[in-house]
Amino acid sequence: MAVLNEEQEMLRDMAREWATNESPVTEFRKVRGAGEPRAYSADAYATMAQMGWAGIIVPEAHGGSDFGFMSAGLVVEELGKTLTASPLVATTIAASAIVLGGSEEQKAKWLPRLASGETVATLAVDEGAQHDPSAIETSVSGGKLTGKKAFVHEAHGADLFVVAAKDGLYLVEKGDGVALTTRKLTDQRSHADIAFDGAAADRLANGGDSLLDDVLARAQVVTAAEMLGMAQAVFDTTLDYLKQRVQFNQVLATFQALQHRMADLFADLAQMRSAVEAGLQAVDSGFGVGRAAIIAKAEANRVLHVISNQGIQLHGGIGMTDEYDVGFYLKRARVLEASWGSSSYLKDRFAKLSGY
Amino acid sequence: MATQLEPDVHADEEAFRTEVQQFLANHFPDELKGKANALAGVDGPTDETPAQTKWREAVGERGWGTPTWPKQYGGGGLTKSEAKIVEQEFAKAGAYNPIGGMGVMMFGPTLLEYGSEAQKSEHIPPICRGEIRWCQGYSEPNAGSDLANLQTFAEDKGDHYVVNGQKTWTSGGQWADKCFAIVRTDKSDKHRGISFMLIDMDAPGVEVRPITMISGTSPFCETFFTDVKVPKANLVGEEGQGWTIGKRLLQHERTNISGGGSLARLMGQSLGEIAKKYGETDADGELTDRVLRDRIADFEIRWNSFLLTARRAVEESKAQGGVSEISSVLKKVGTKLSQERSELLIEIRGLQGLGWEGEEFTDGELEAVRGWLFGKATTIYGGSTEIQNNIIAKRVLGMLDHQ
Numbered sequence: 134m135a136v137l138n139e140e141q142e143m144l145r146d147m148a149r150e151w152a153t154n155e156s157p158v159t160e161f162r163k164v165r166g167a168g169e170p171r172a173y174s175a176d177a178y179a180t181m182a183q184m185g186w187a188g189i190i191v192p193e194a195h196g197g198s199d200f201g202f203m204s205a206g207l208v209v210e211e212l213g214k215t216l217t218a219s220p221l222v223a224t225t226i227a228a229s230a231i232v233l234g235g236s237e238e239q240k241a242k243w244l245p246r247l248a249s250g251e252t253v254a255t256l257a258v259d260e261g262a263q264h265d266p267s268a269i270e271t272s273v274s275g276g277k278l279t280g281k282k283a284f285v286h287e288a289h290g291a292d293l294f295v296v297a298a299k300d301g302l303y304l305v306e307k308g309d310g311v312a313l314t315t316r317k318l319t320d321q322r323s324h325a326d327i328a329f330d331g332a333a334a335d336r337l338a339n340g341g342d343s344l345l346d347d348v349l350a351r352a353q354v355v356t357a358a359e360m361l362g363m364a365q366a367v368f369d370t371t372l373d374y375l376k377q378r379v380q381f382n383q384v385l386a387t388f389q390a391l392q393h394r395m396a397d398l399f400a401d402l403a404q405m406r407s408a409v410e411a412g413l414q415a416v417d418s419g420f421g422v423g424r425a426a427i428i429a430k431a432e433a434n435r436v437l438h439v440i441s442n443q444g445i446q447l448h449g450g451i452g453m454t455d456e457y458d459v460g461f462y463l464k465r466a467r468v469l470e471a472s473w474g475s476s477s478y479l480k481d482r483f484a485k486l487s488g489y
Numbered sequence: 490m491a492t493q494l495e496p497d498v499h500a501d502e503e504a505f506r507t508e509v510q511q512f513l514a515n516h517f518p519d520e521l522k523g524k525a526n527a528l529a530g531v532d533g534p535t536d537e538t539p540a541q542t543k544w545r546e547a548v549g550e551r552g553w554g555t556p557t558w559p560k561q562y563g564g565g566g567l568t569k570s571e572a573k574i575v576e577q578e579f580a581k582a583g584a585y586n587p588i589g590g591m592g593v594m595m596f597g598p599t600l601l602e603y604g605s606e607a608q609k610s611e612h613i614p615p616i617c618r619g620e621i622r623w624c625q626g627y628s629e630p631n632a633g634s635d636l637a638n639l640q641t642f643a644e645d646k647g648d649h650y651v652v653n654g655q656k657t658w659t660s661g662g663q664w665a666d667k668c669f670a671i672v673r674t675d676k677s678d679k680h681r682g683i684s685f686m687l688i689d690m691d692a693p694g695v696e697v698r699p700i701t702m703i704s705g706t707s708p709f710c711e712t713f714f715t716d717v718k719v720p721k722a723n724l725v726g727e728e729g730q731g732w733t734i735g736k737r738l739l740q741h742e743r744t745n746i747s748g749g750g751s752l753a754r755l756m757g758q759s760l761g762e763i764a765k766k767y768g769e770t771d772a773d774g775e776l777t778d779r780v781l782r783d784r785i786a787d788f789e790i791r792w793n794s795f796l797l798t799a800r801r802a803v804e805e806s807k808a809q810g811g812v813s814e815i816s817s818v819l820k821k822v823g824t825k826l827s828q829e830r831s832e833l834l835i836e837i838r839g840l841q842g843l844g845w846e847g848e849e850f851t852d853g854e855l856e857a858v859r860g861w862l863f864g865k866a867t868t869i870y871g872g873s874t875e876i877q878n879n880i881i882a883k884r885v886l887g888m889l890d891h892q
Contacts, residue, residue: 489761
């Protein structure tokens with residue numbers, strides 16, 4: 134755990150308490166049971182926004198607290214631990230695009246609404262099943278945006294889309310020329326393909342040529358923070374289970390084979406936490422952001438993959454049941470691993486950035 | 490007040506920096522510039538050149554090779570920030586620290602903590618001057634990972650002990666003047682029967698045989714003790730306290746093995762850059778061997794997060810005022826990654842990367858082969874990876890003892 138300031142400690146404690154008491158995994162079960170495409174509780178998100186969480190990376194002038202990405206990551210990590218279903222991550226990523234690329238007018242119009250929770254927003258970049266920002270066909274002509282986006286997170290609840298077109302990022306509001314096709318994924322959260330057909334689009338004109346890369350780096354670190362919470366939760370739950378479950382007249386935790394496996398996972402988790410926290414901190418400092426974000430997401434992918442699999446294996450048969458939570462983490466893990474860069478994509482990017 | 494004080498502190502530090510620079514100008518021989526301390530390695534030569542002697546004596550006299558150790562025992566008596574200045578200025582001038590070895594890294598700090606006044610006065614100053622080489626008498630043929638199973642026995646003979654037994658993996662034993670050893674003084678208690686004592690390597694009955702390793706070098710020895718007389722004045726702490734003192738010393742050893750900083754220096758050049766020299770690249774300057782490229786990136790990402798973890802461990806320990814629990818993973822992760830890097834380096838170079846000797850190989854290629862082989866020891870010594878896993882499971886994760 135990075136060394137935090139007082140503000141950050143309070144924020145984390147508040148998020149931890151709320152997630153534990155008000156949003157345990159049973160709340161996600163309720164959302165799943167309700168079966169709505171939006172897949173989150175509007176009341177819960179309103180409460181989160183009231184606590185200021187939707188405005189953590191939004192400047193104070195626009196209704197946020199401007200605490201930065203490390204702080205946002207702390208909250209997202211706590212929510213990841215209990216698989217809280219909400220559009221907080223998506224909205225945070227979209228808000229960062231407006232903070233970096235928006236005009237004063239765009240910022241004044243949208244940021245206060247995002248920070249207050251009134252408006253949900255999401256980033257739509259990829260046009261296929263794999264993350265590939267170099268393969269964008271969506272185009273804009275005369276202020277009208279046309280193209281197809283695939284597997285957009287939190288699309289059903291979103292009123293505002295930050296859409297990547299060939300020549301930059303655009304704001305597109307829900308409405309005419311925006312058609313959603315629900316894509317039900319294994320994590321039971323909101324995902325949709327979106328067909329934009331001459332939708333009114335407002336360009337994010339600031340932020341320079343690197344705007345899309347800068348926004349994707351933020352998407353990577355915040356997503357990695359959610360994954361960190363999930364990995365920590367699976368590790369903790371599994372360790373507790375090993376200390377309780379008795380076979381051959383002894384608790385599983387006394388078997389050396391399992392002790393050593395947990396020691397390996399503990400080391401992996403330490404590596405993941407270092408990388409994720411450094412990624413969040415890099416965004417706040419503005420130094421080496423692209424590289425740090427790649428390392429953060431790559432380590433998050435690698436470690437959560439292993440821990441989510443071992444979580445099932447070490448729980449044994451009970452881990453295979455829907456009644457047990459550990460399977461939910463496995464399913465959400467794979468969705469997040471594939472979002473904003475699979476491991477092979479990230480390694481390719483790392484090599485490119487390193488000049489080989 | 491603080492604003493009043495700051496300029497003065499700053500001025501003092503600048504004055505000290507100038508003093509160090511002058512010292513370097515007066516004493517550091519040009520011919521040693523950019524060289525490493527050849528005598529610090531356990532595998533190094535024993536003979537100094539006149540320039541090396543001159544430099545060692547100059548630094549030793551100031552105590553700056555052990556900058557933060559107390560001045561009364563020959564250390565530098567410097568504050569941490571002054572020590573940092575010495576380190577920075579030495580680095581700027583391309584000057585190595587000529588005071589090193591196990592006396593500095595492990596034994597000295599332990600003796601300062603547990604030794605008597607007489608022992609500190611006798612043994613610390615020669616370490617600070619780099620005059621005495623110490624070796625470690627820990628492992629035995631039947632006491633490796635199960636170190637407390639050691640059998641070398643020190644029999645009480647009134648004013649002295651008589652020591653009989655065999656130590657092994659004695660790093661630099663063939664060149665050492667003295668040995669800090671853990672030996673058995675009581676056969677009835679596994680842990681509390683162990684004592685920590687200091688043995689002269691030239692005492693009658695001490696015999697040292699170097700062991701040739703797979704790397705072709707002989708950094709370790711077998712050491713035999715046959716009726717060796719050890720004065721009682723050489724017992725550190727009390728009889729039976731050896732396991733506690735010995736474990737404390739191992740903490741210093743592990744910090745040295747895993748330390749991200751020194752490993753980062755060892756790692757040097759990016760593997761990707763090296764691979765570009767040995768392999769083909771495309772028009773964009775990317776490696777055409779995509780599988781190898783992927784594996785290098787995979788390694789370097791994990792290596793980066795290890796460096797971040799090492800940094801985090803230091804920050805957390807400082808903030809908590811105690812050792813951070815993630816420190817427990819550094820040795821295990823750092824040694825595994827450095828072995829992995831050695832393997833990749835060889836793979837990148839193909840058979841050219843497996844040279845044993847000959848002018849057709851560069852020094853870098855030959856060193857990498859020896860380093861790869863010798864590096865296999867890092868996951869075995871200083872508490873093997875398996876022992877590290879036991880420690881993490883037991884102490885950090887609270888999983889019950891498997892025994």
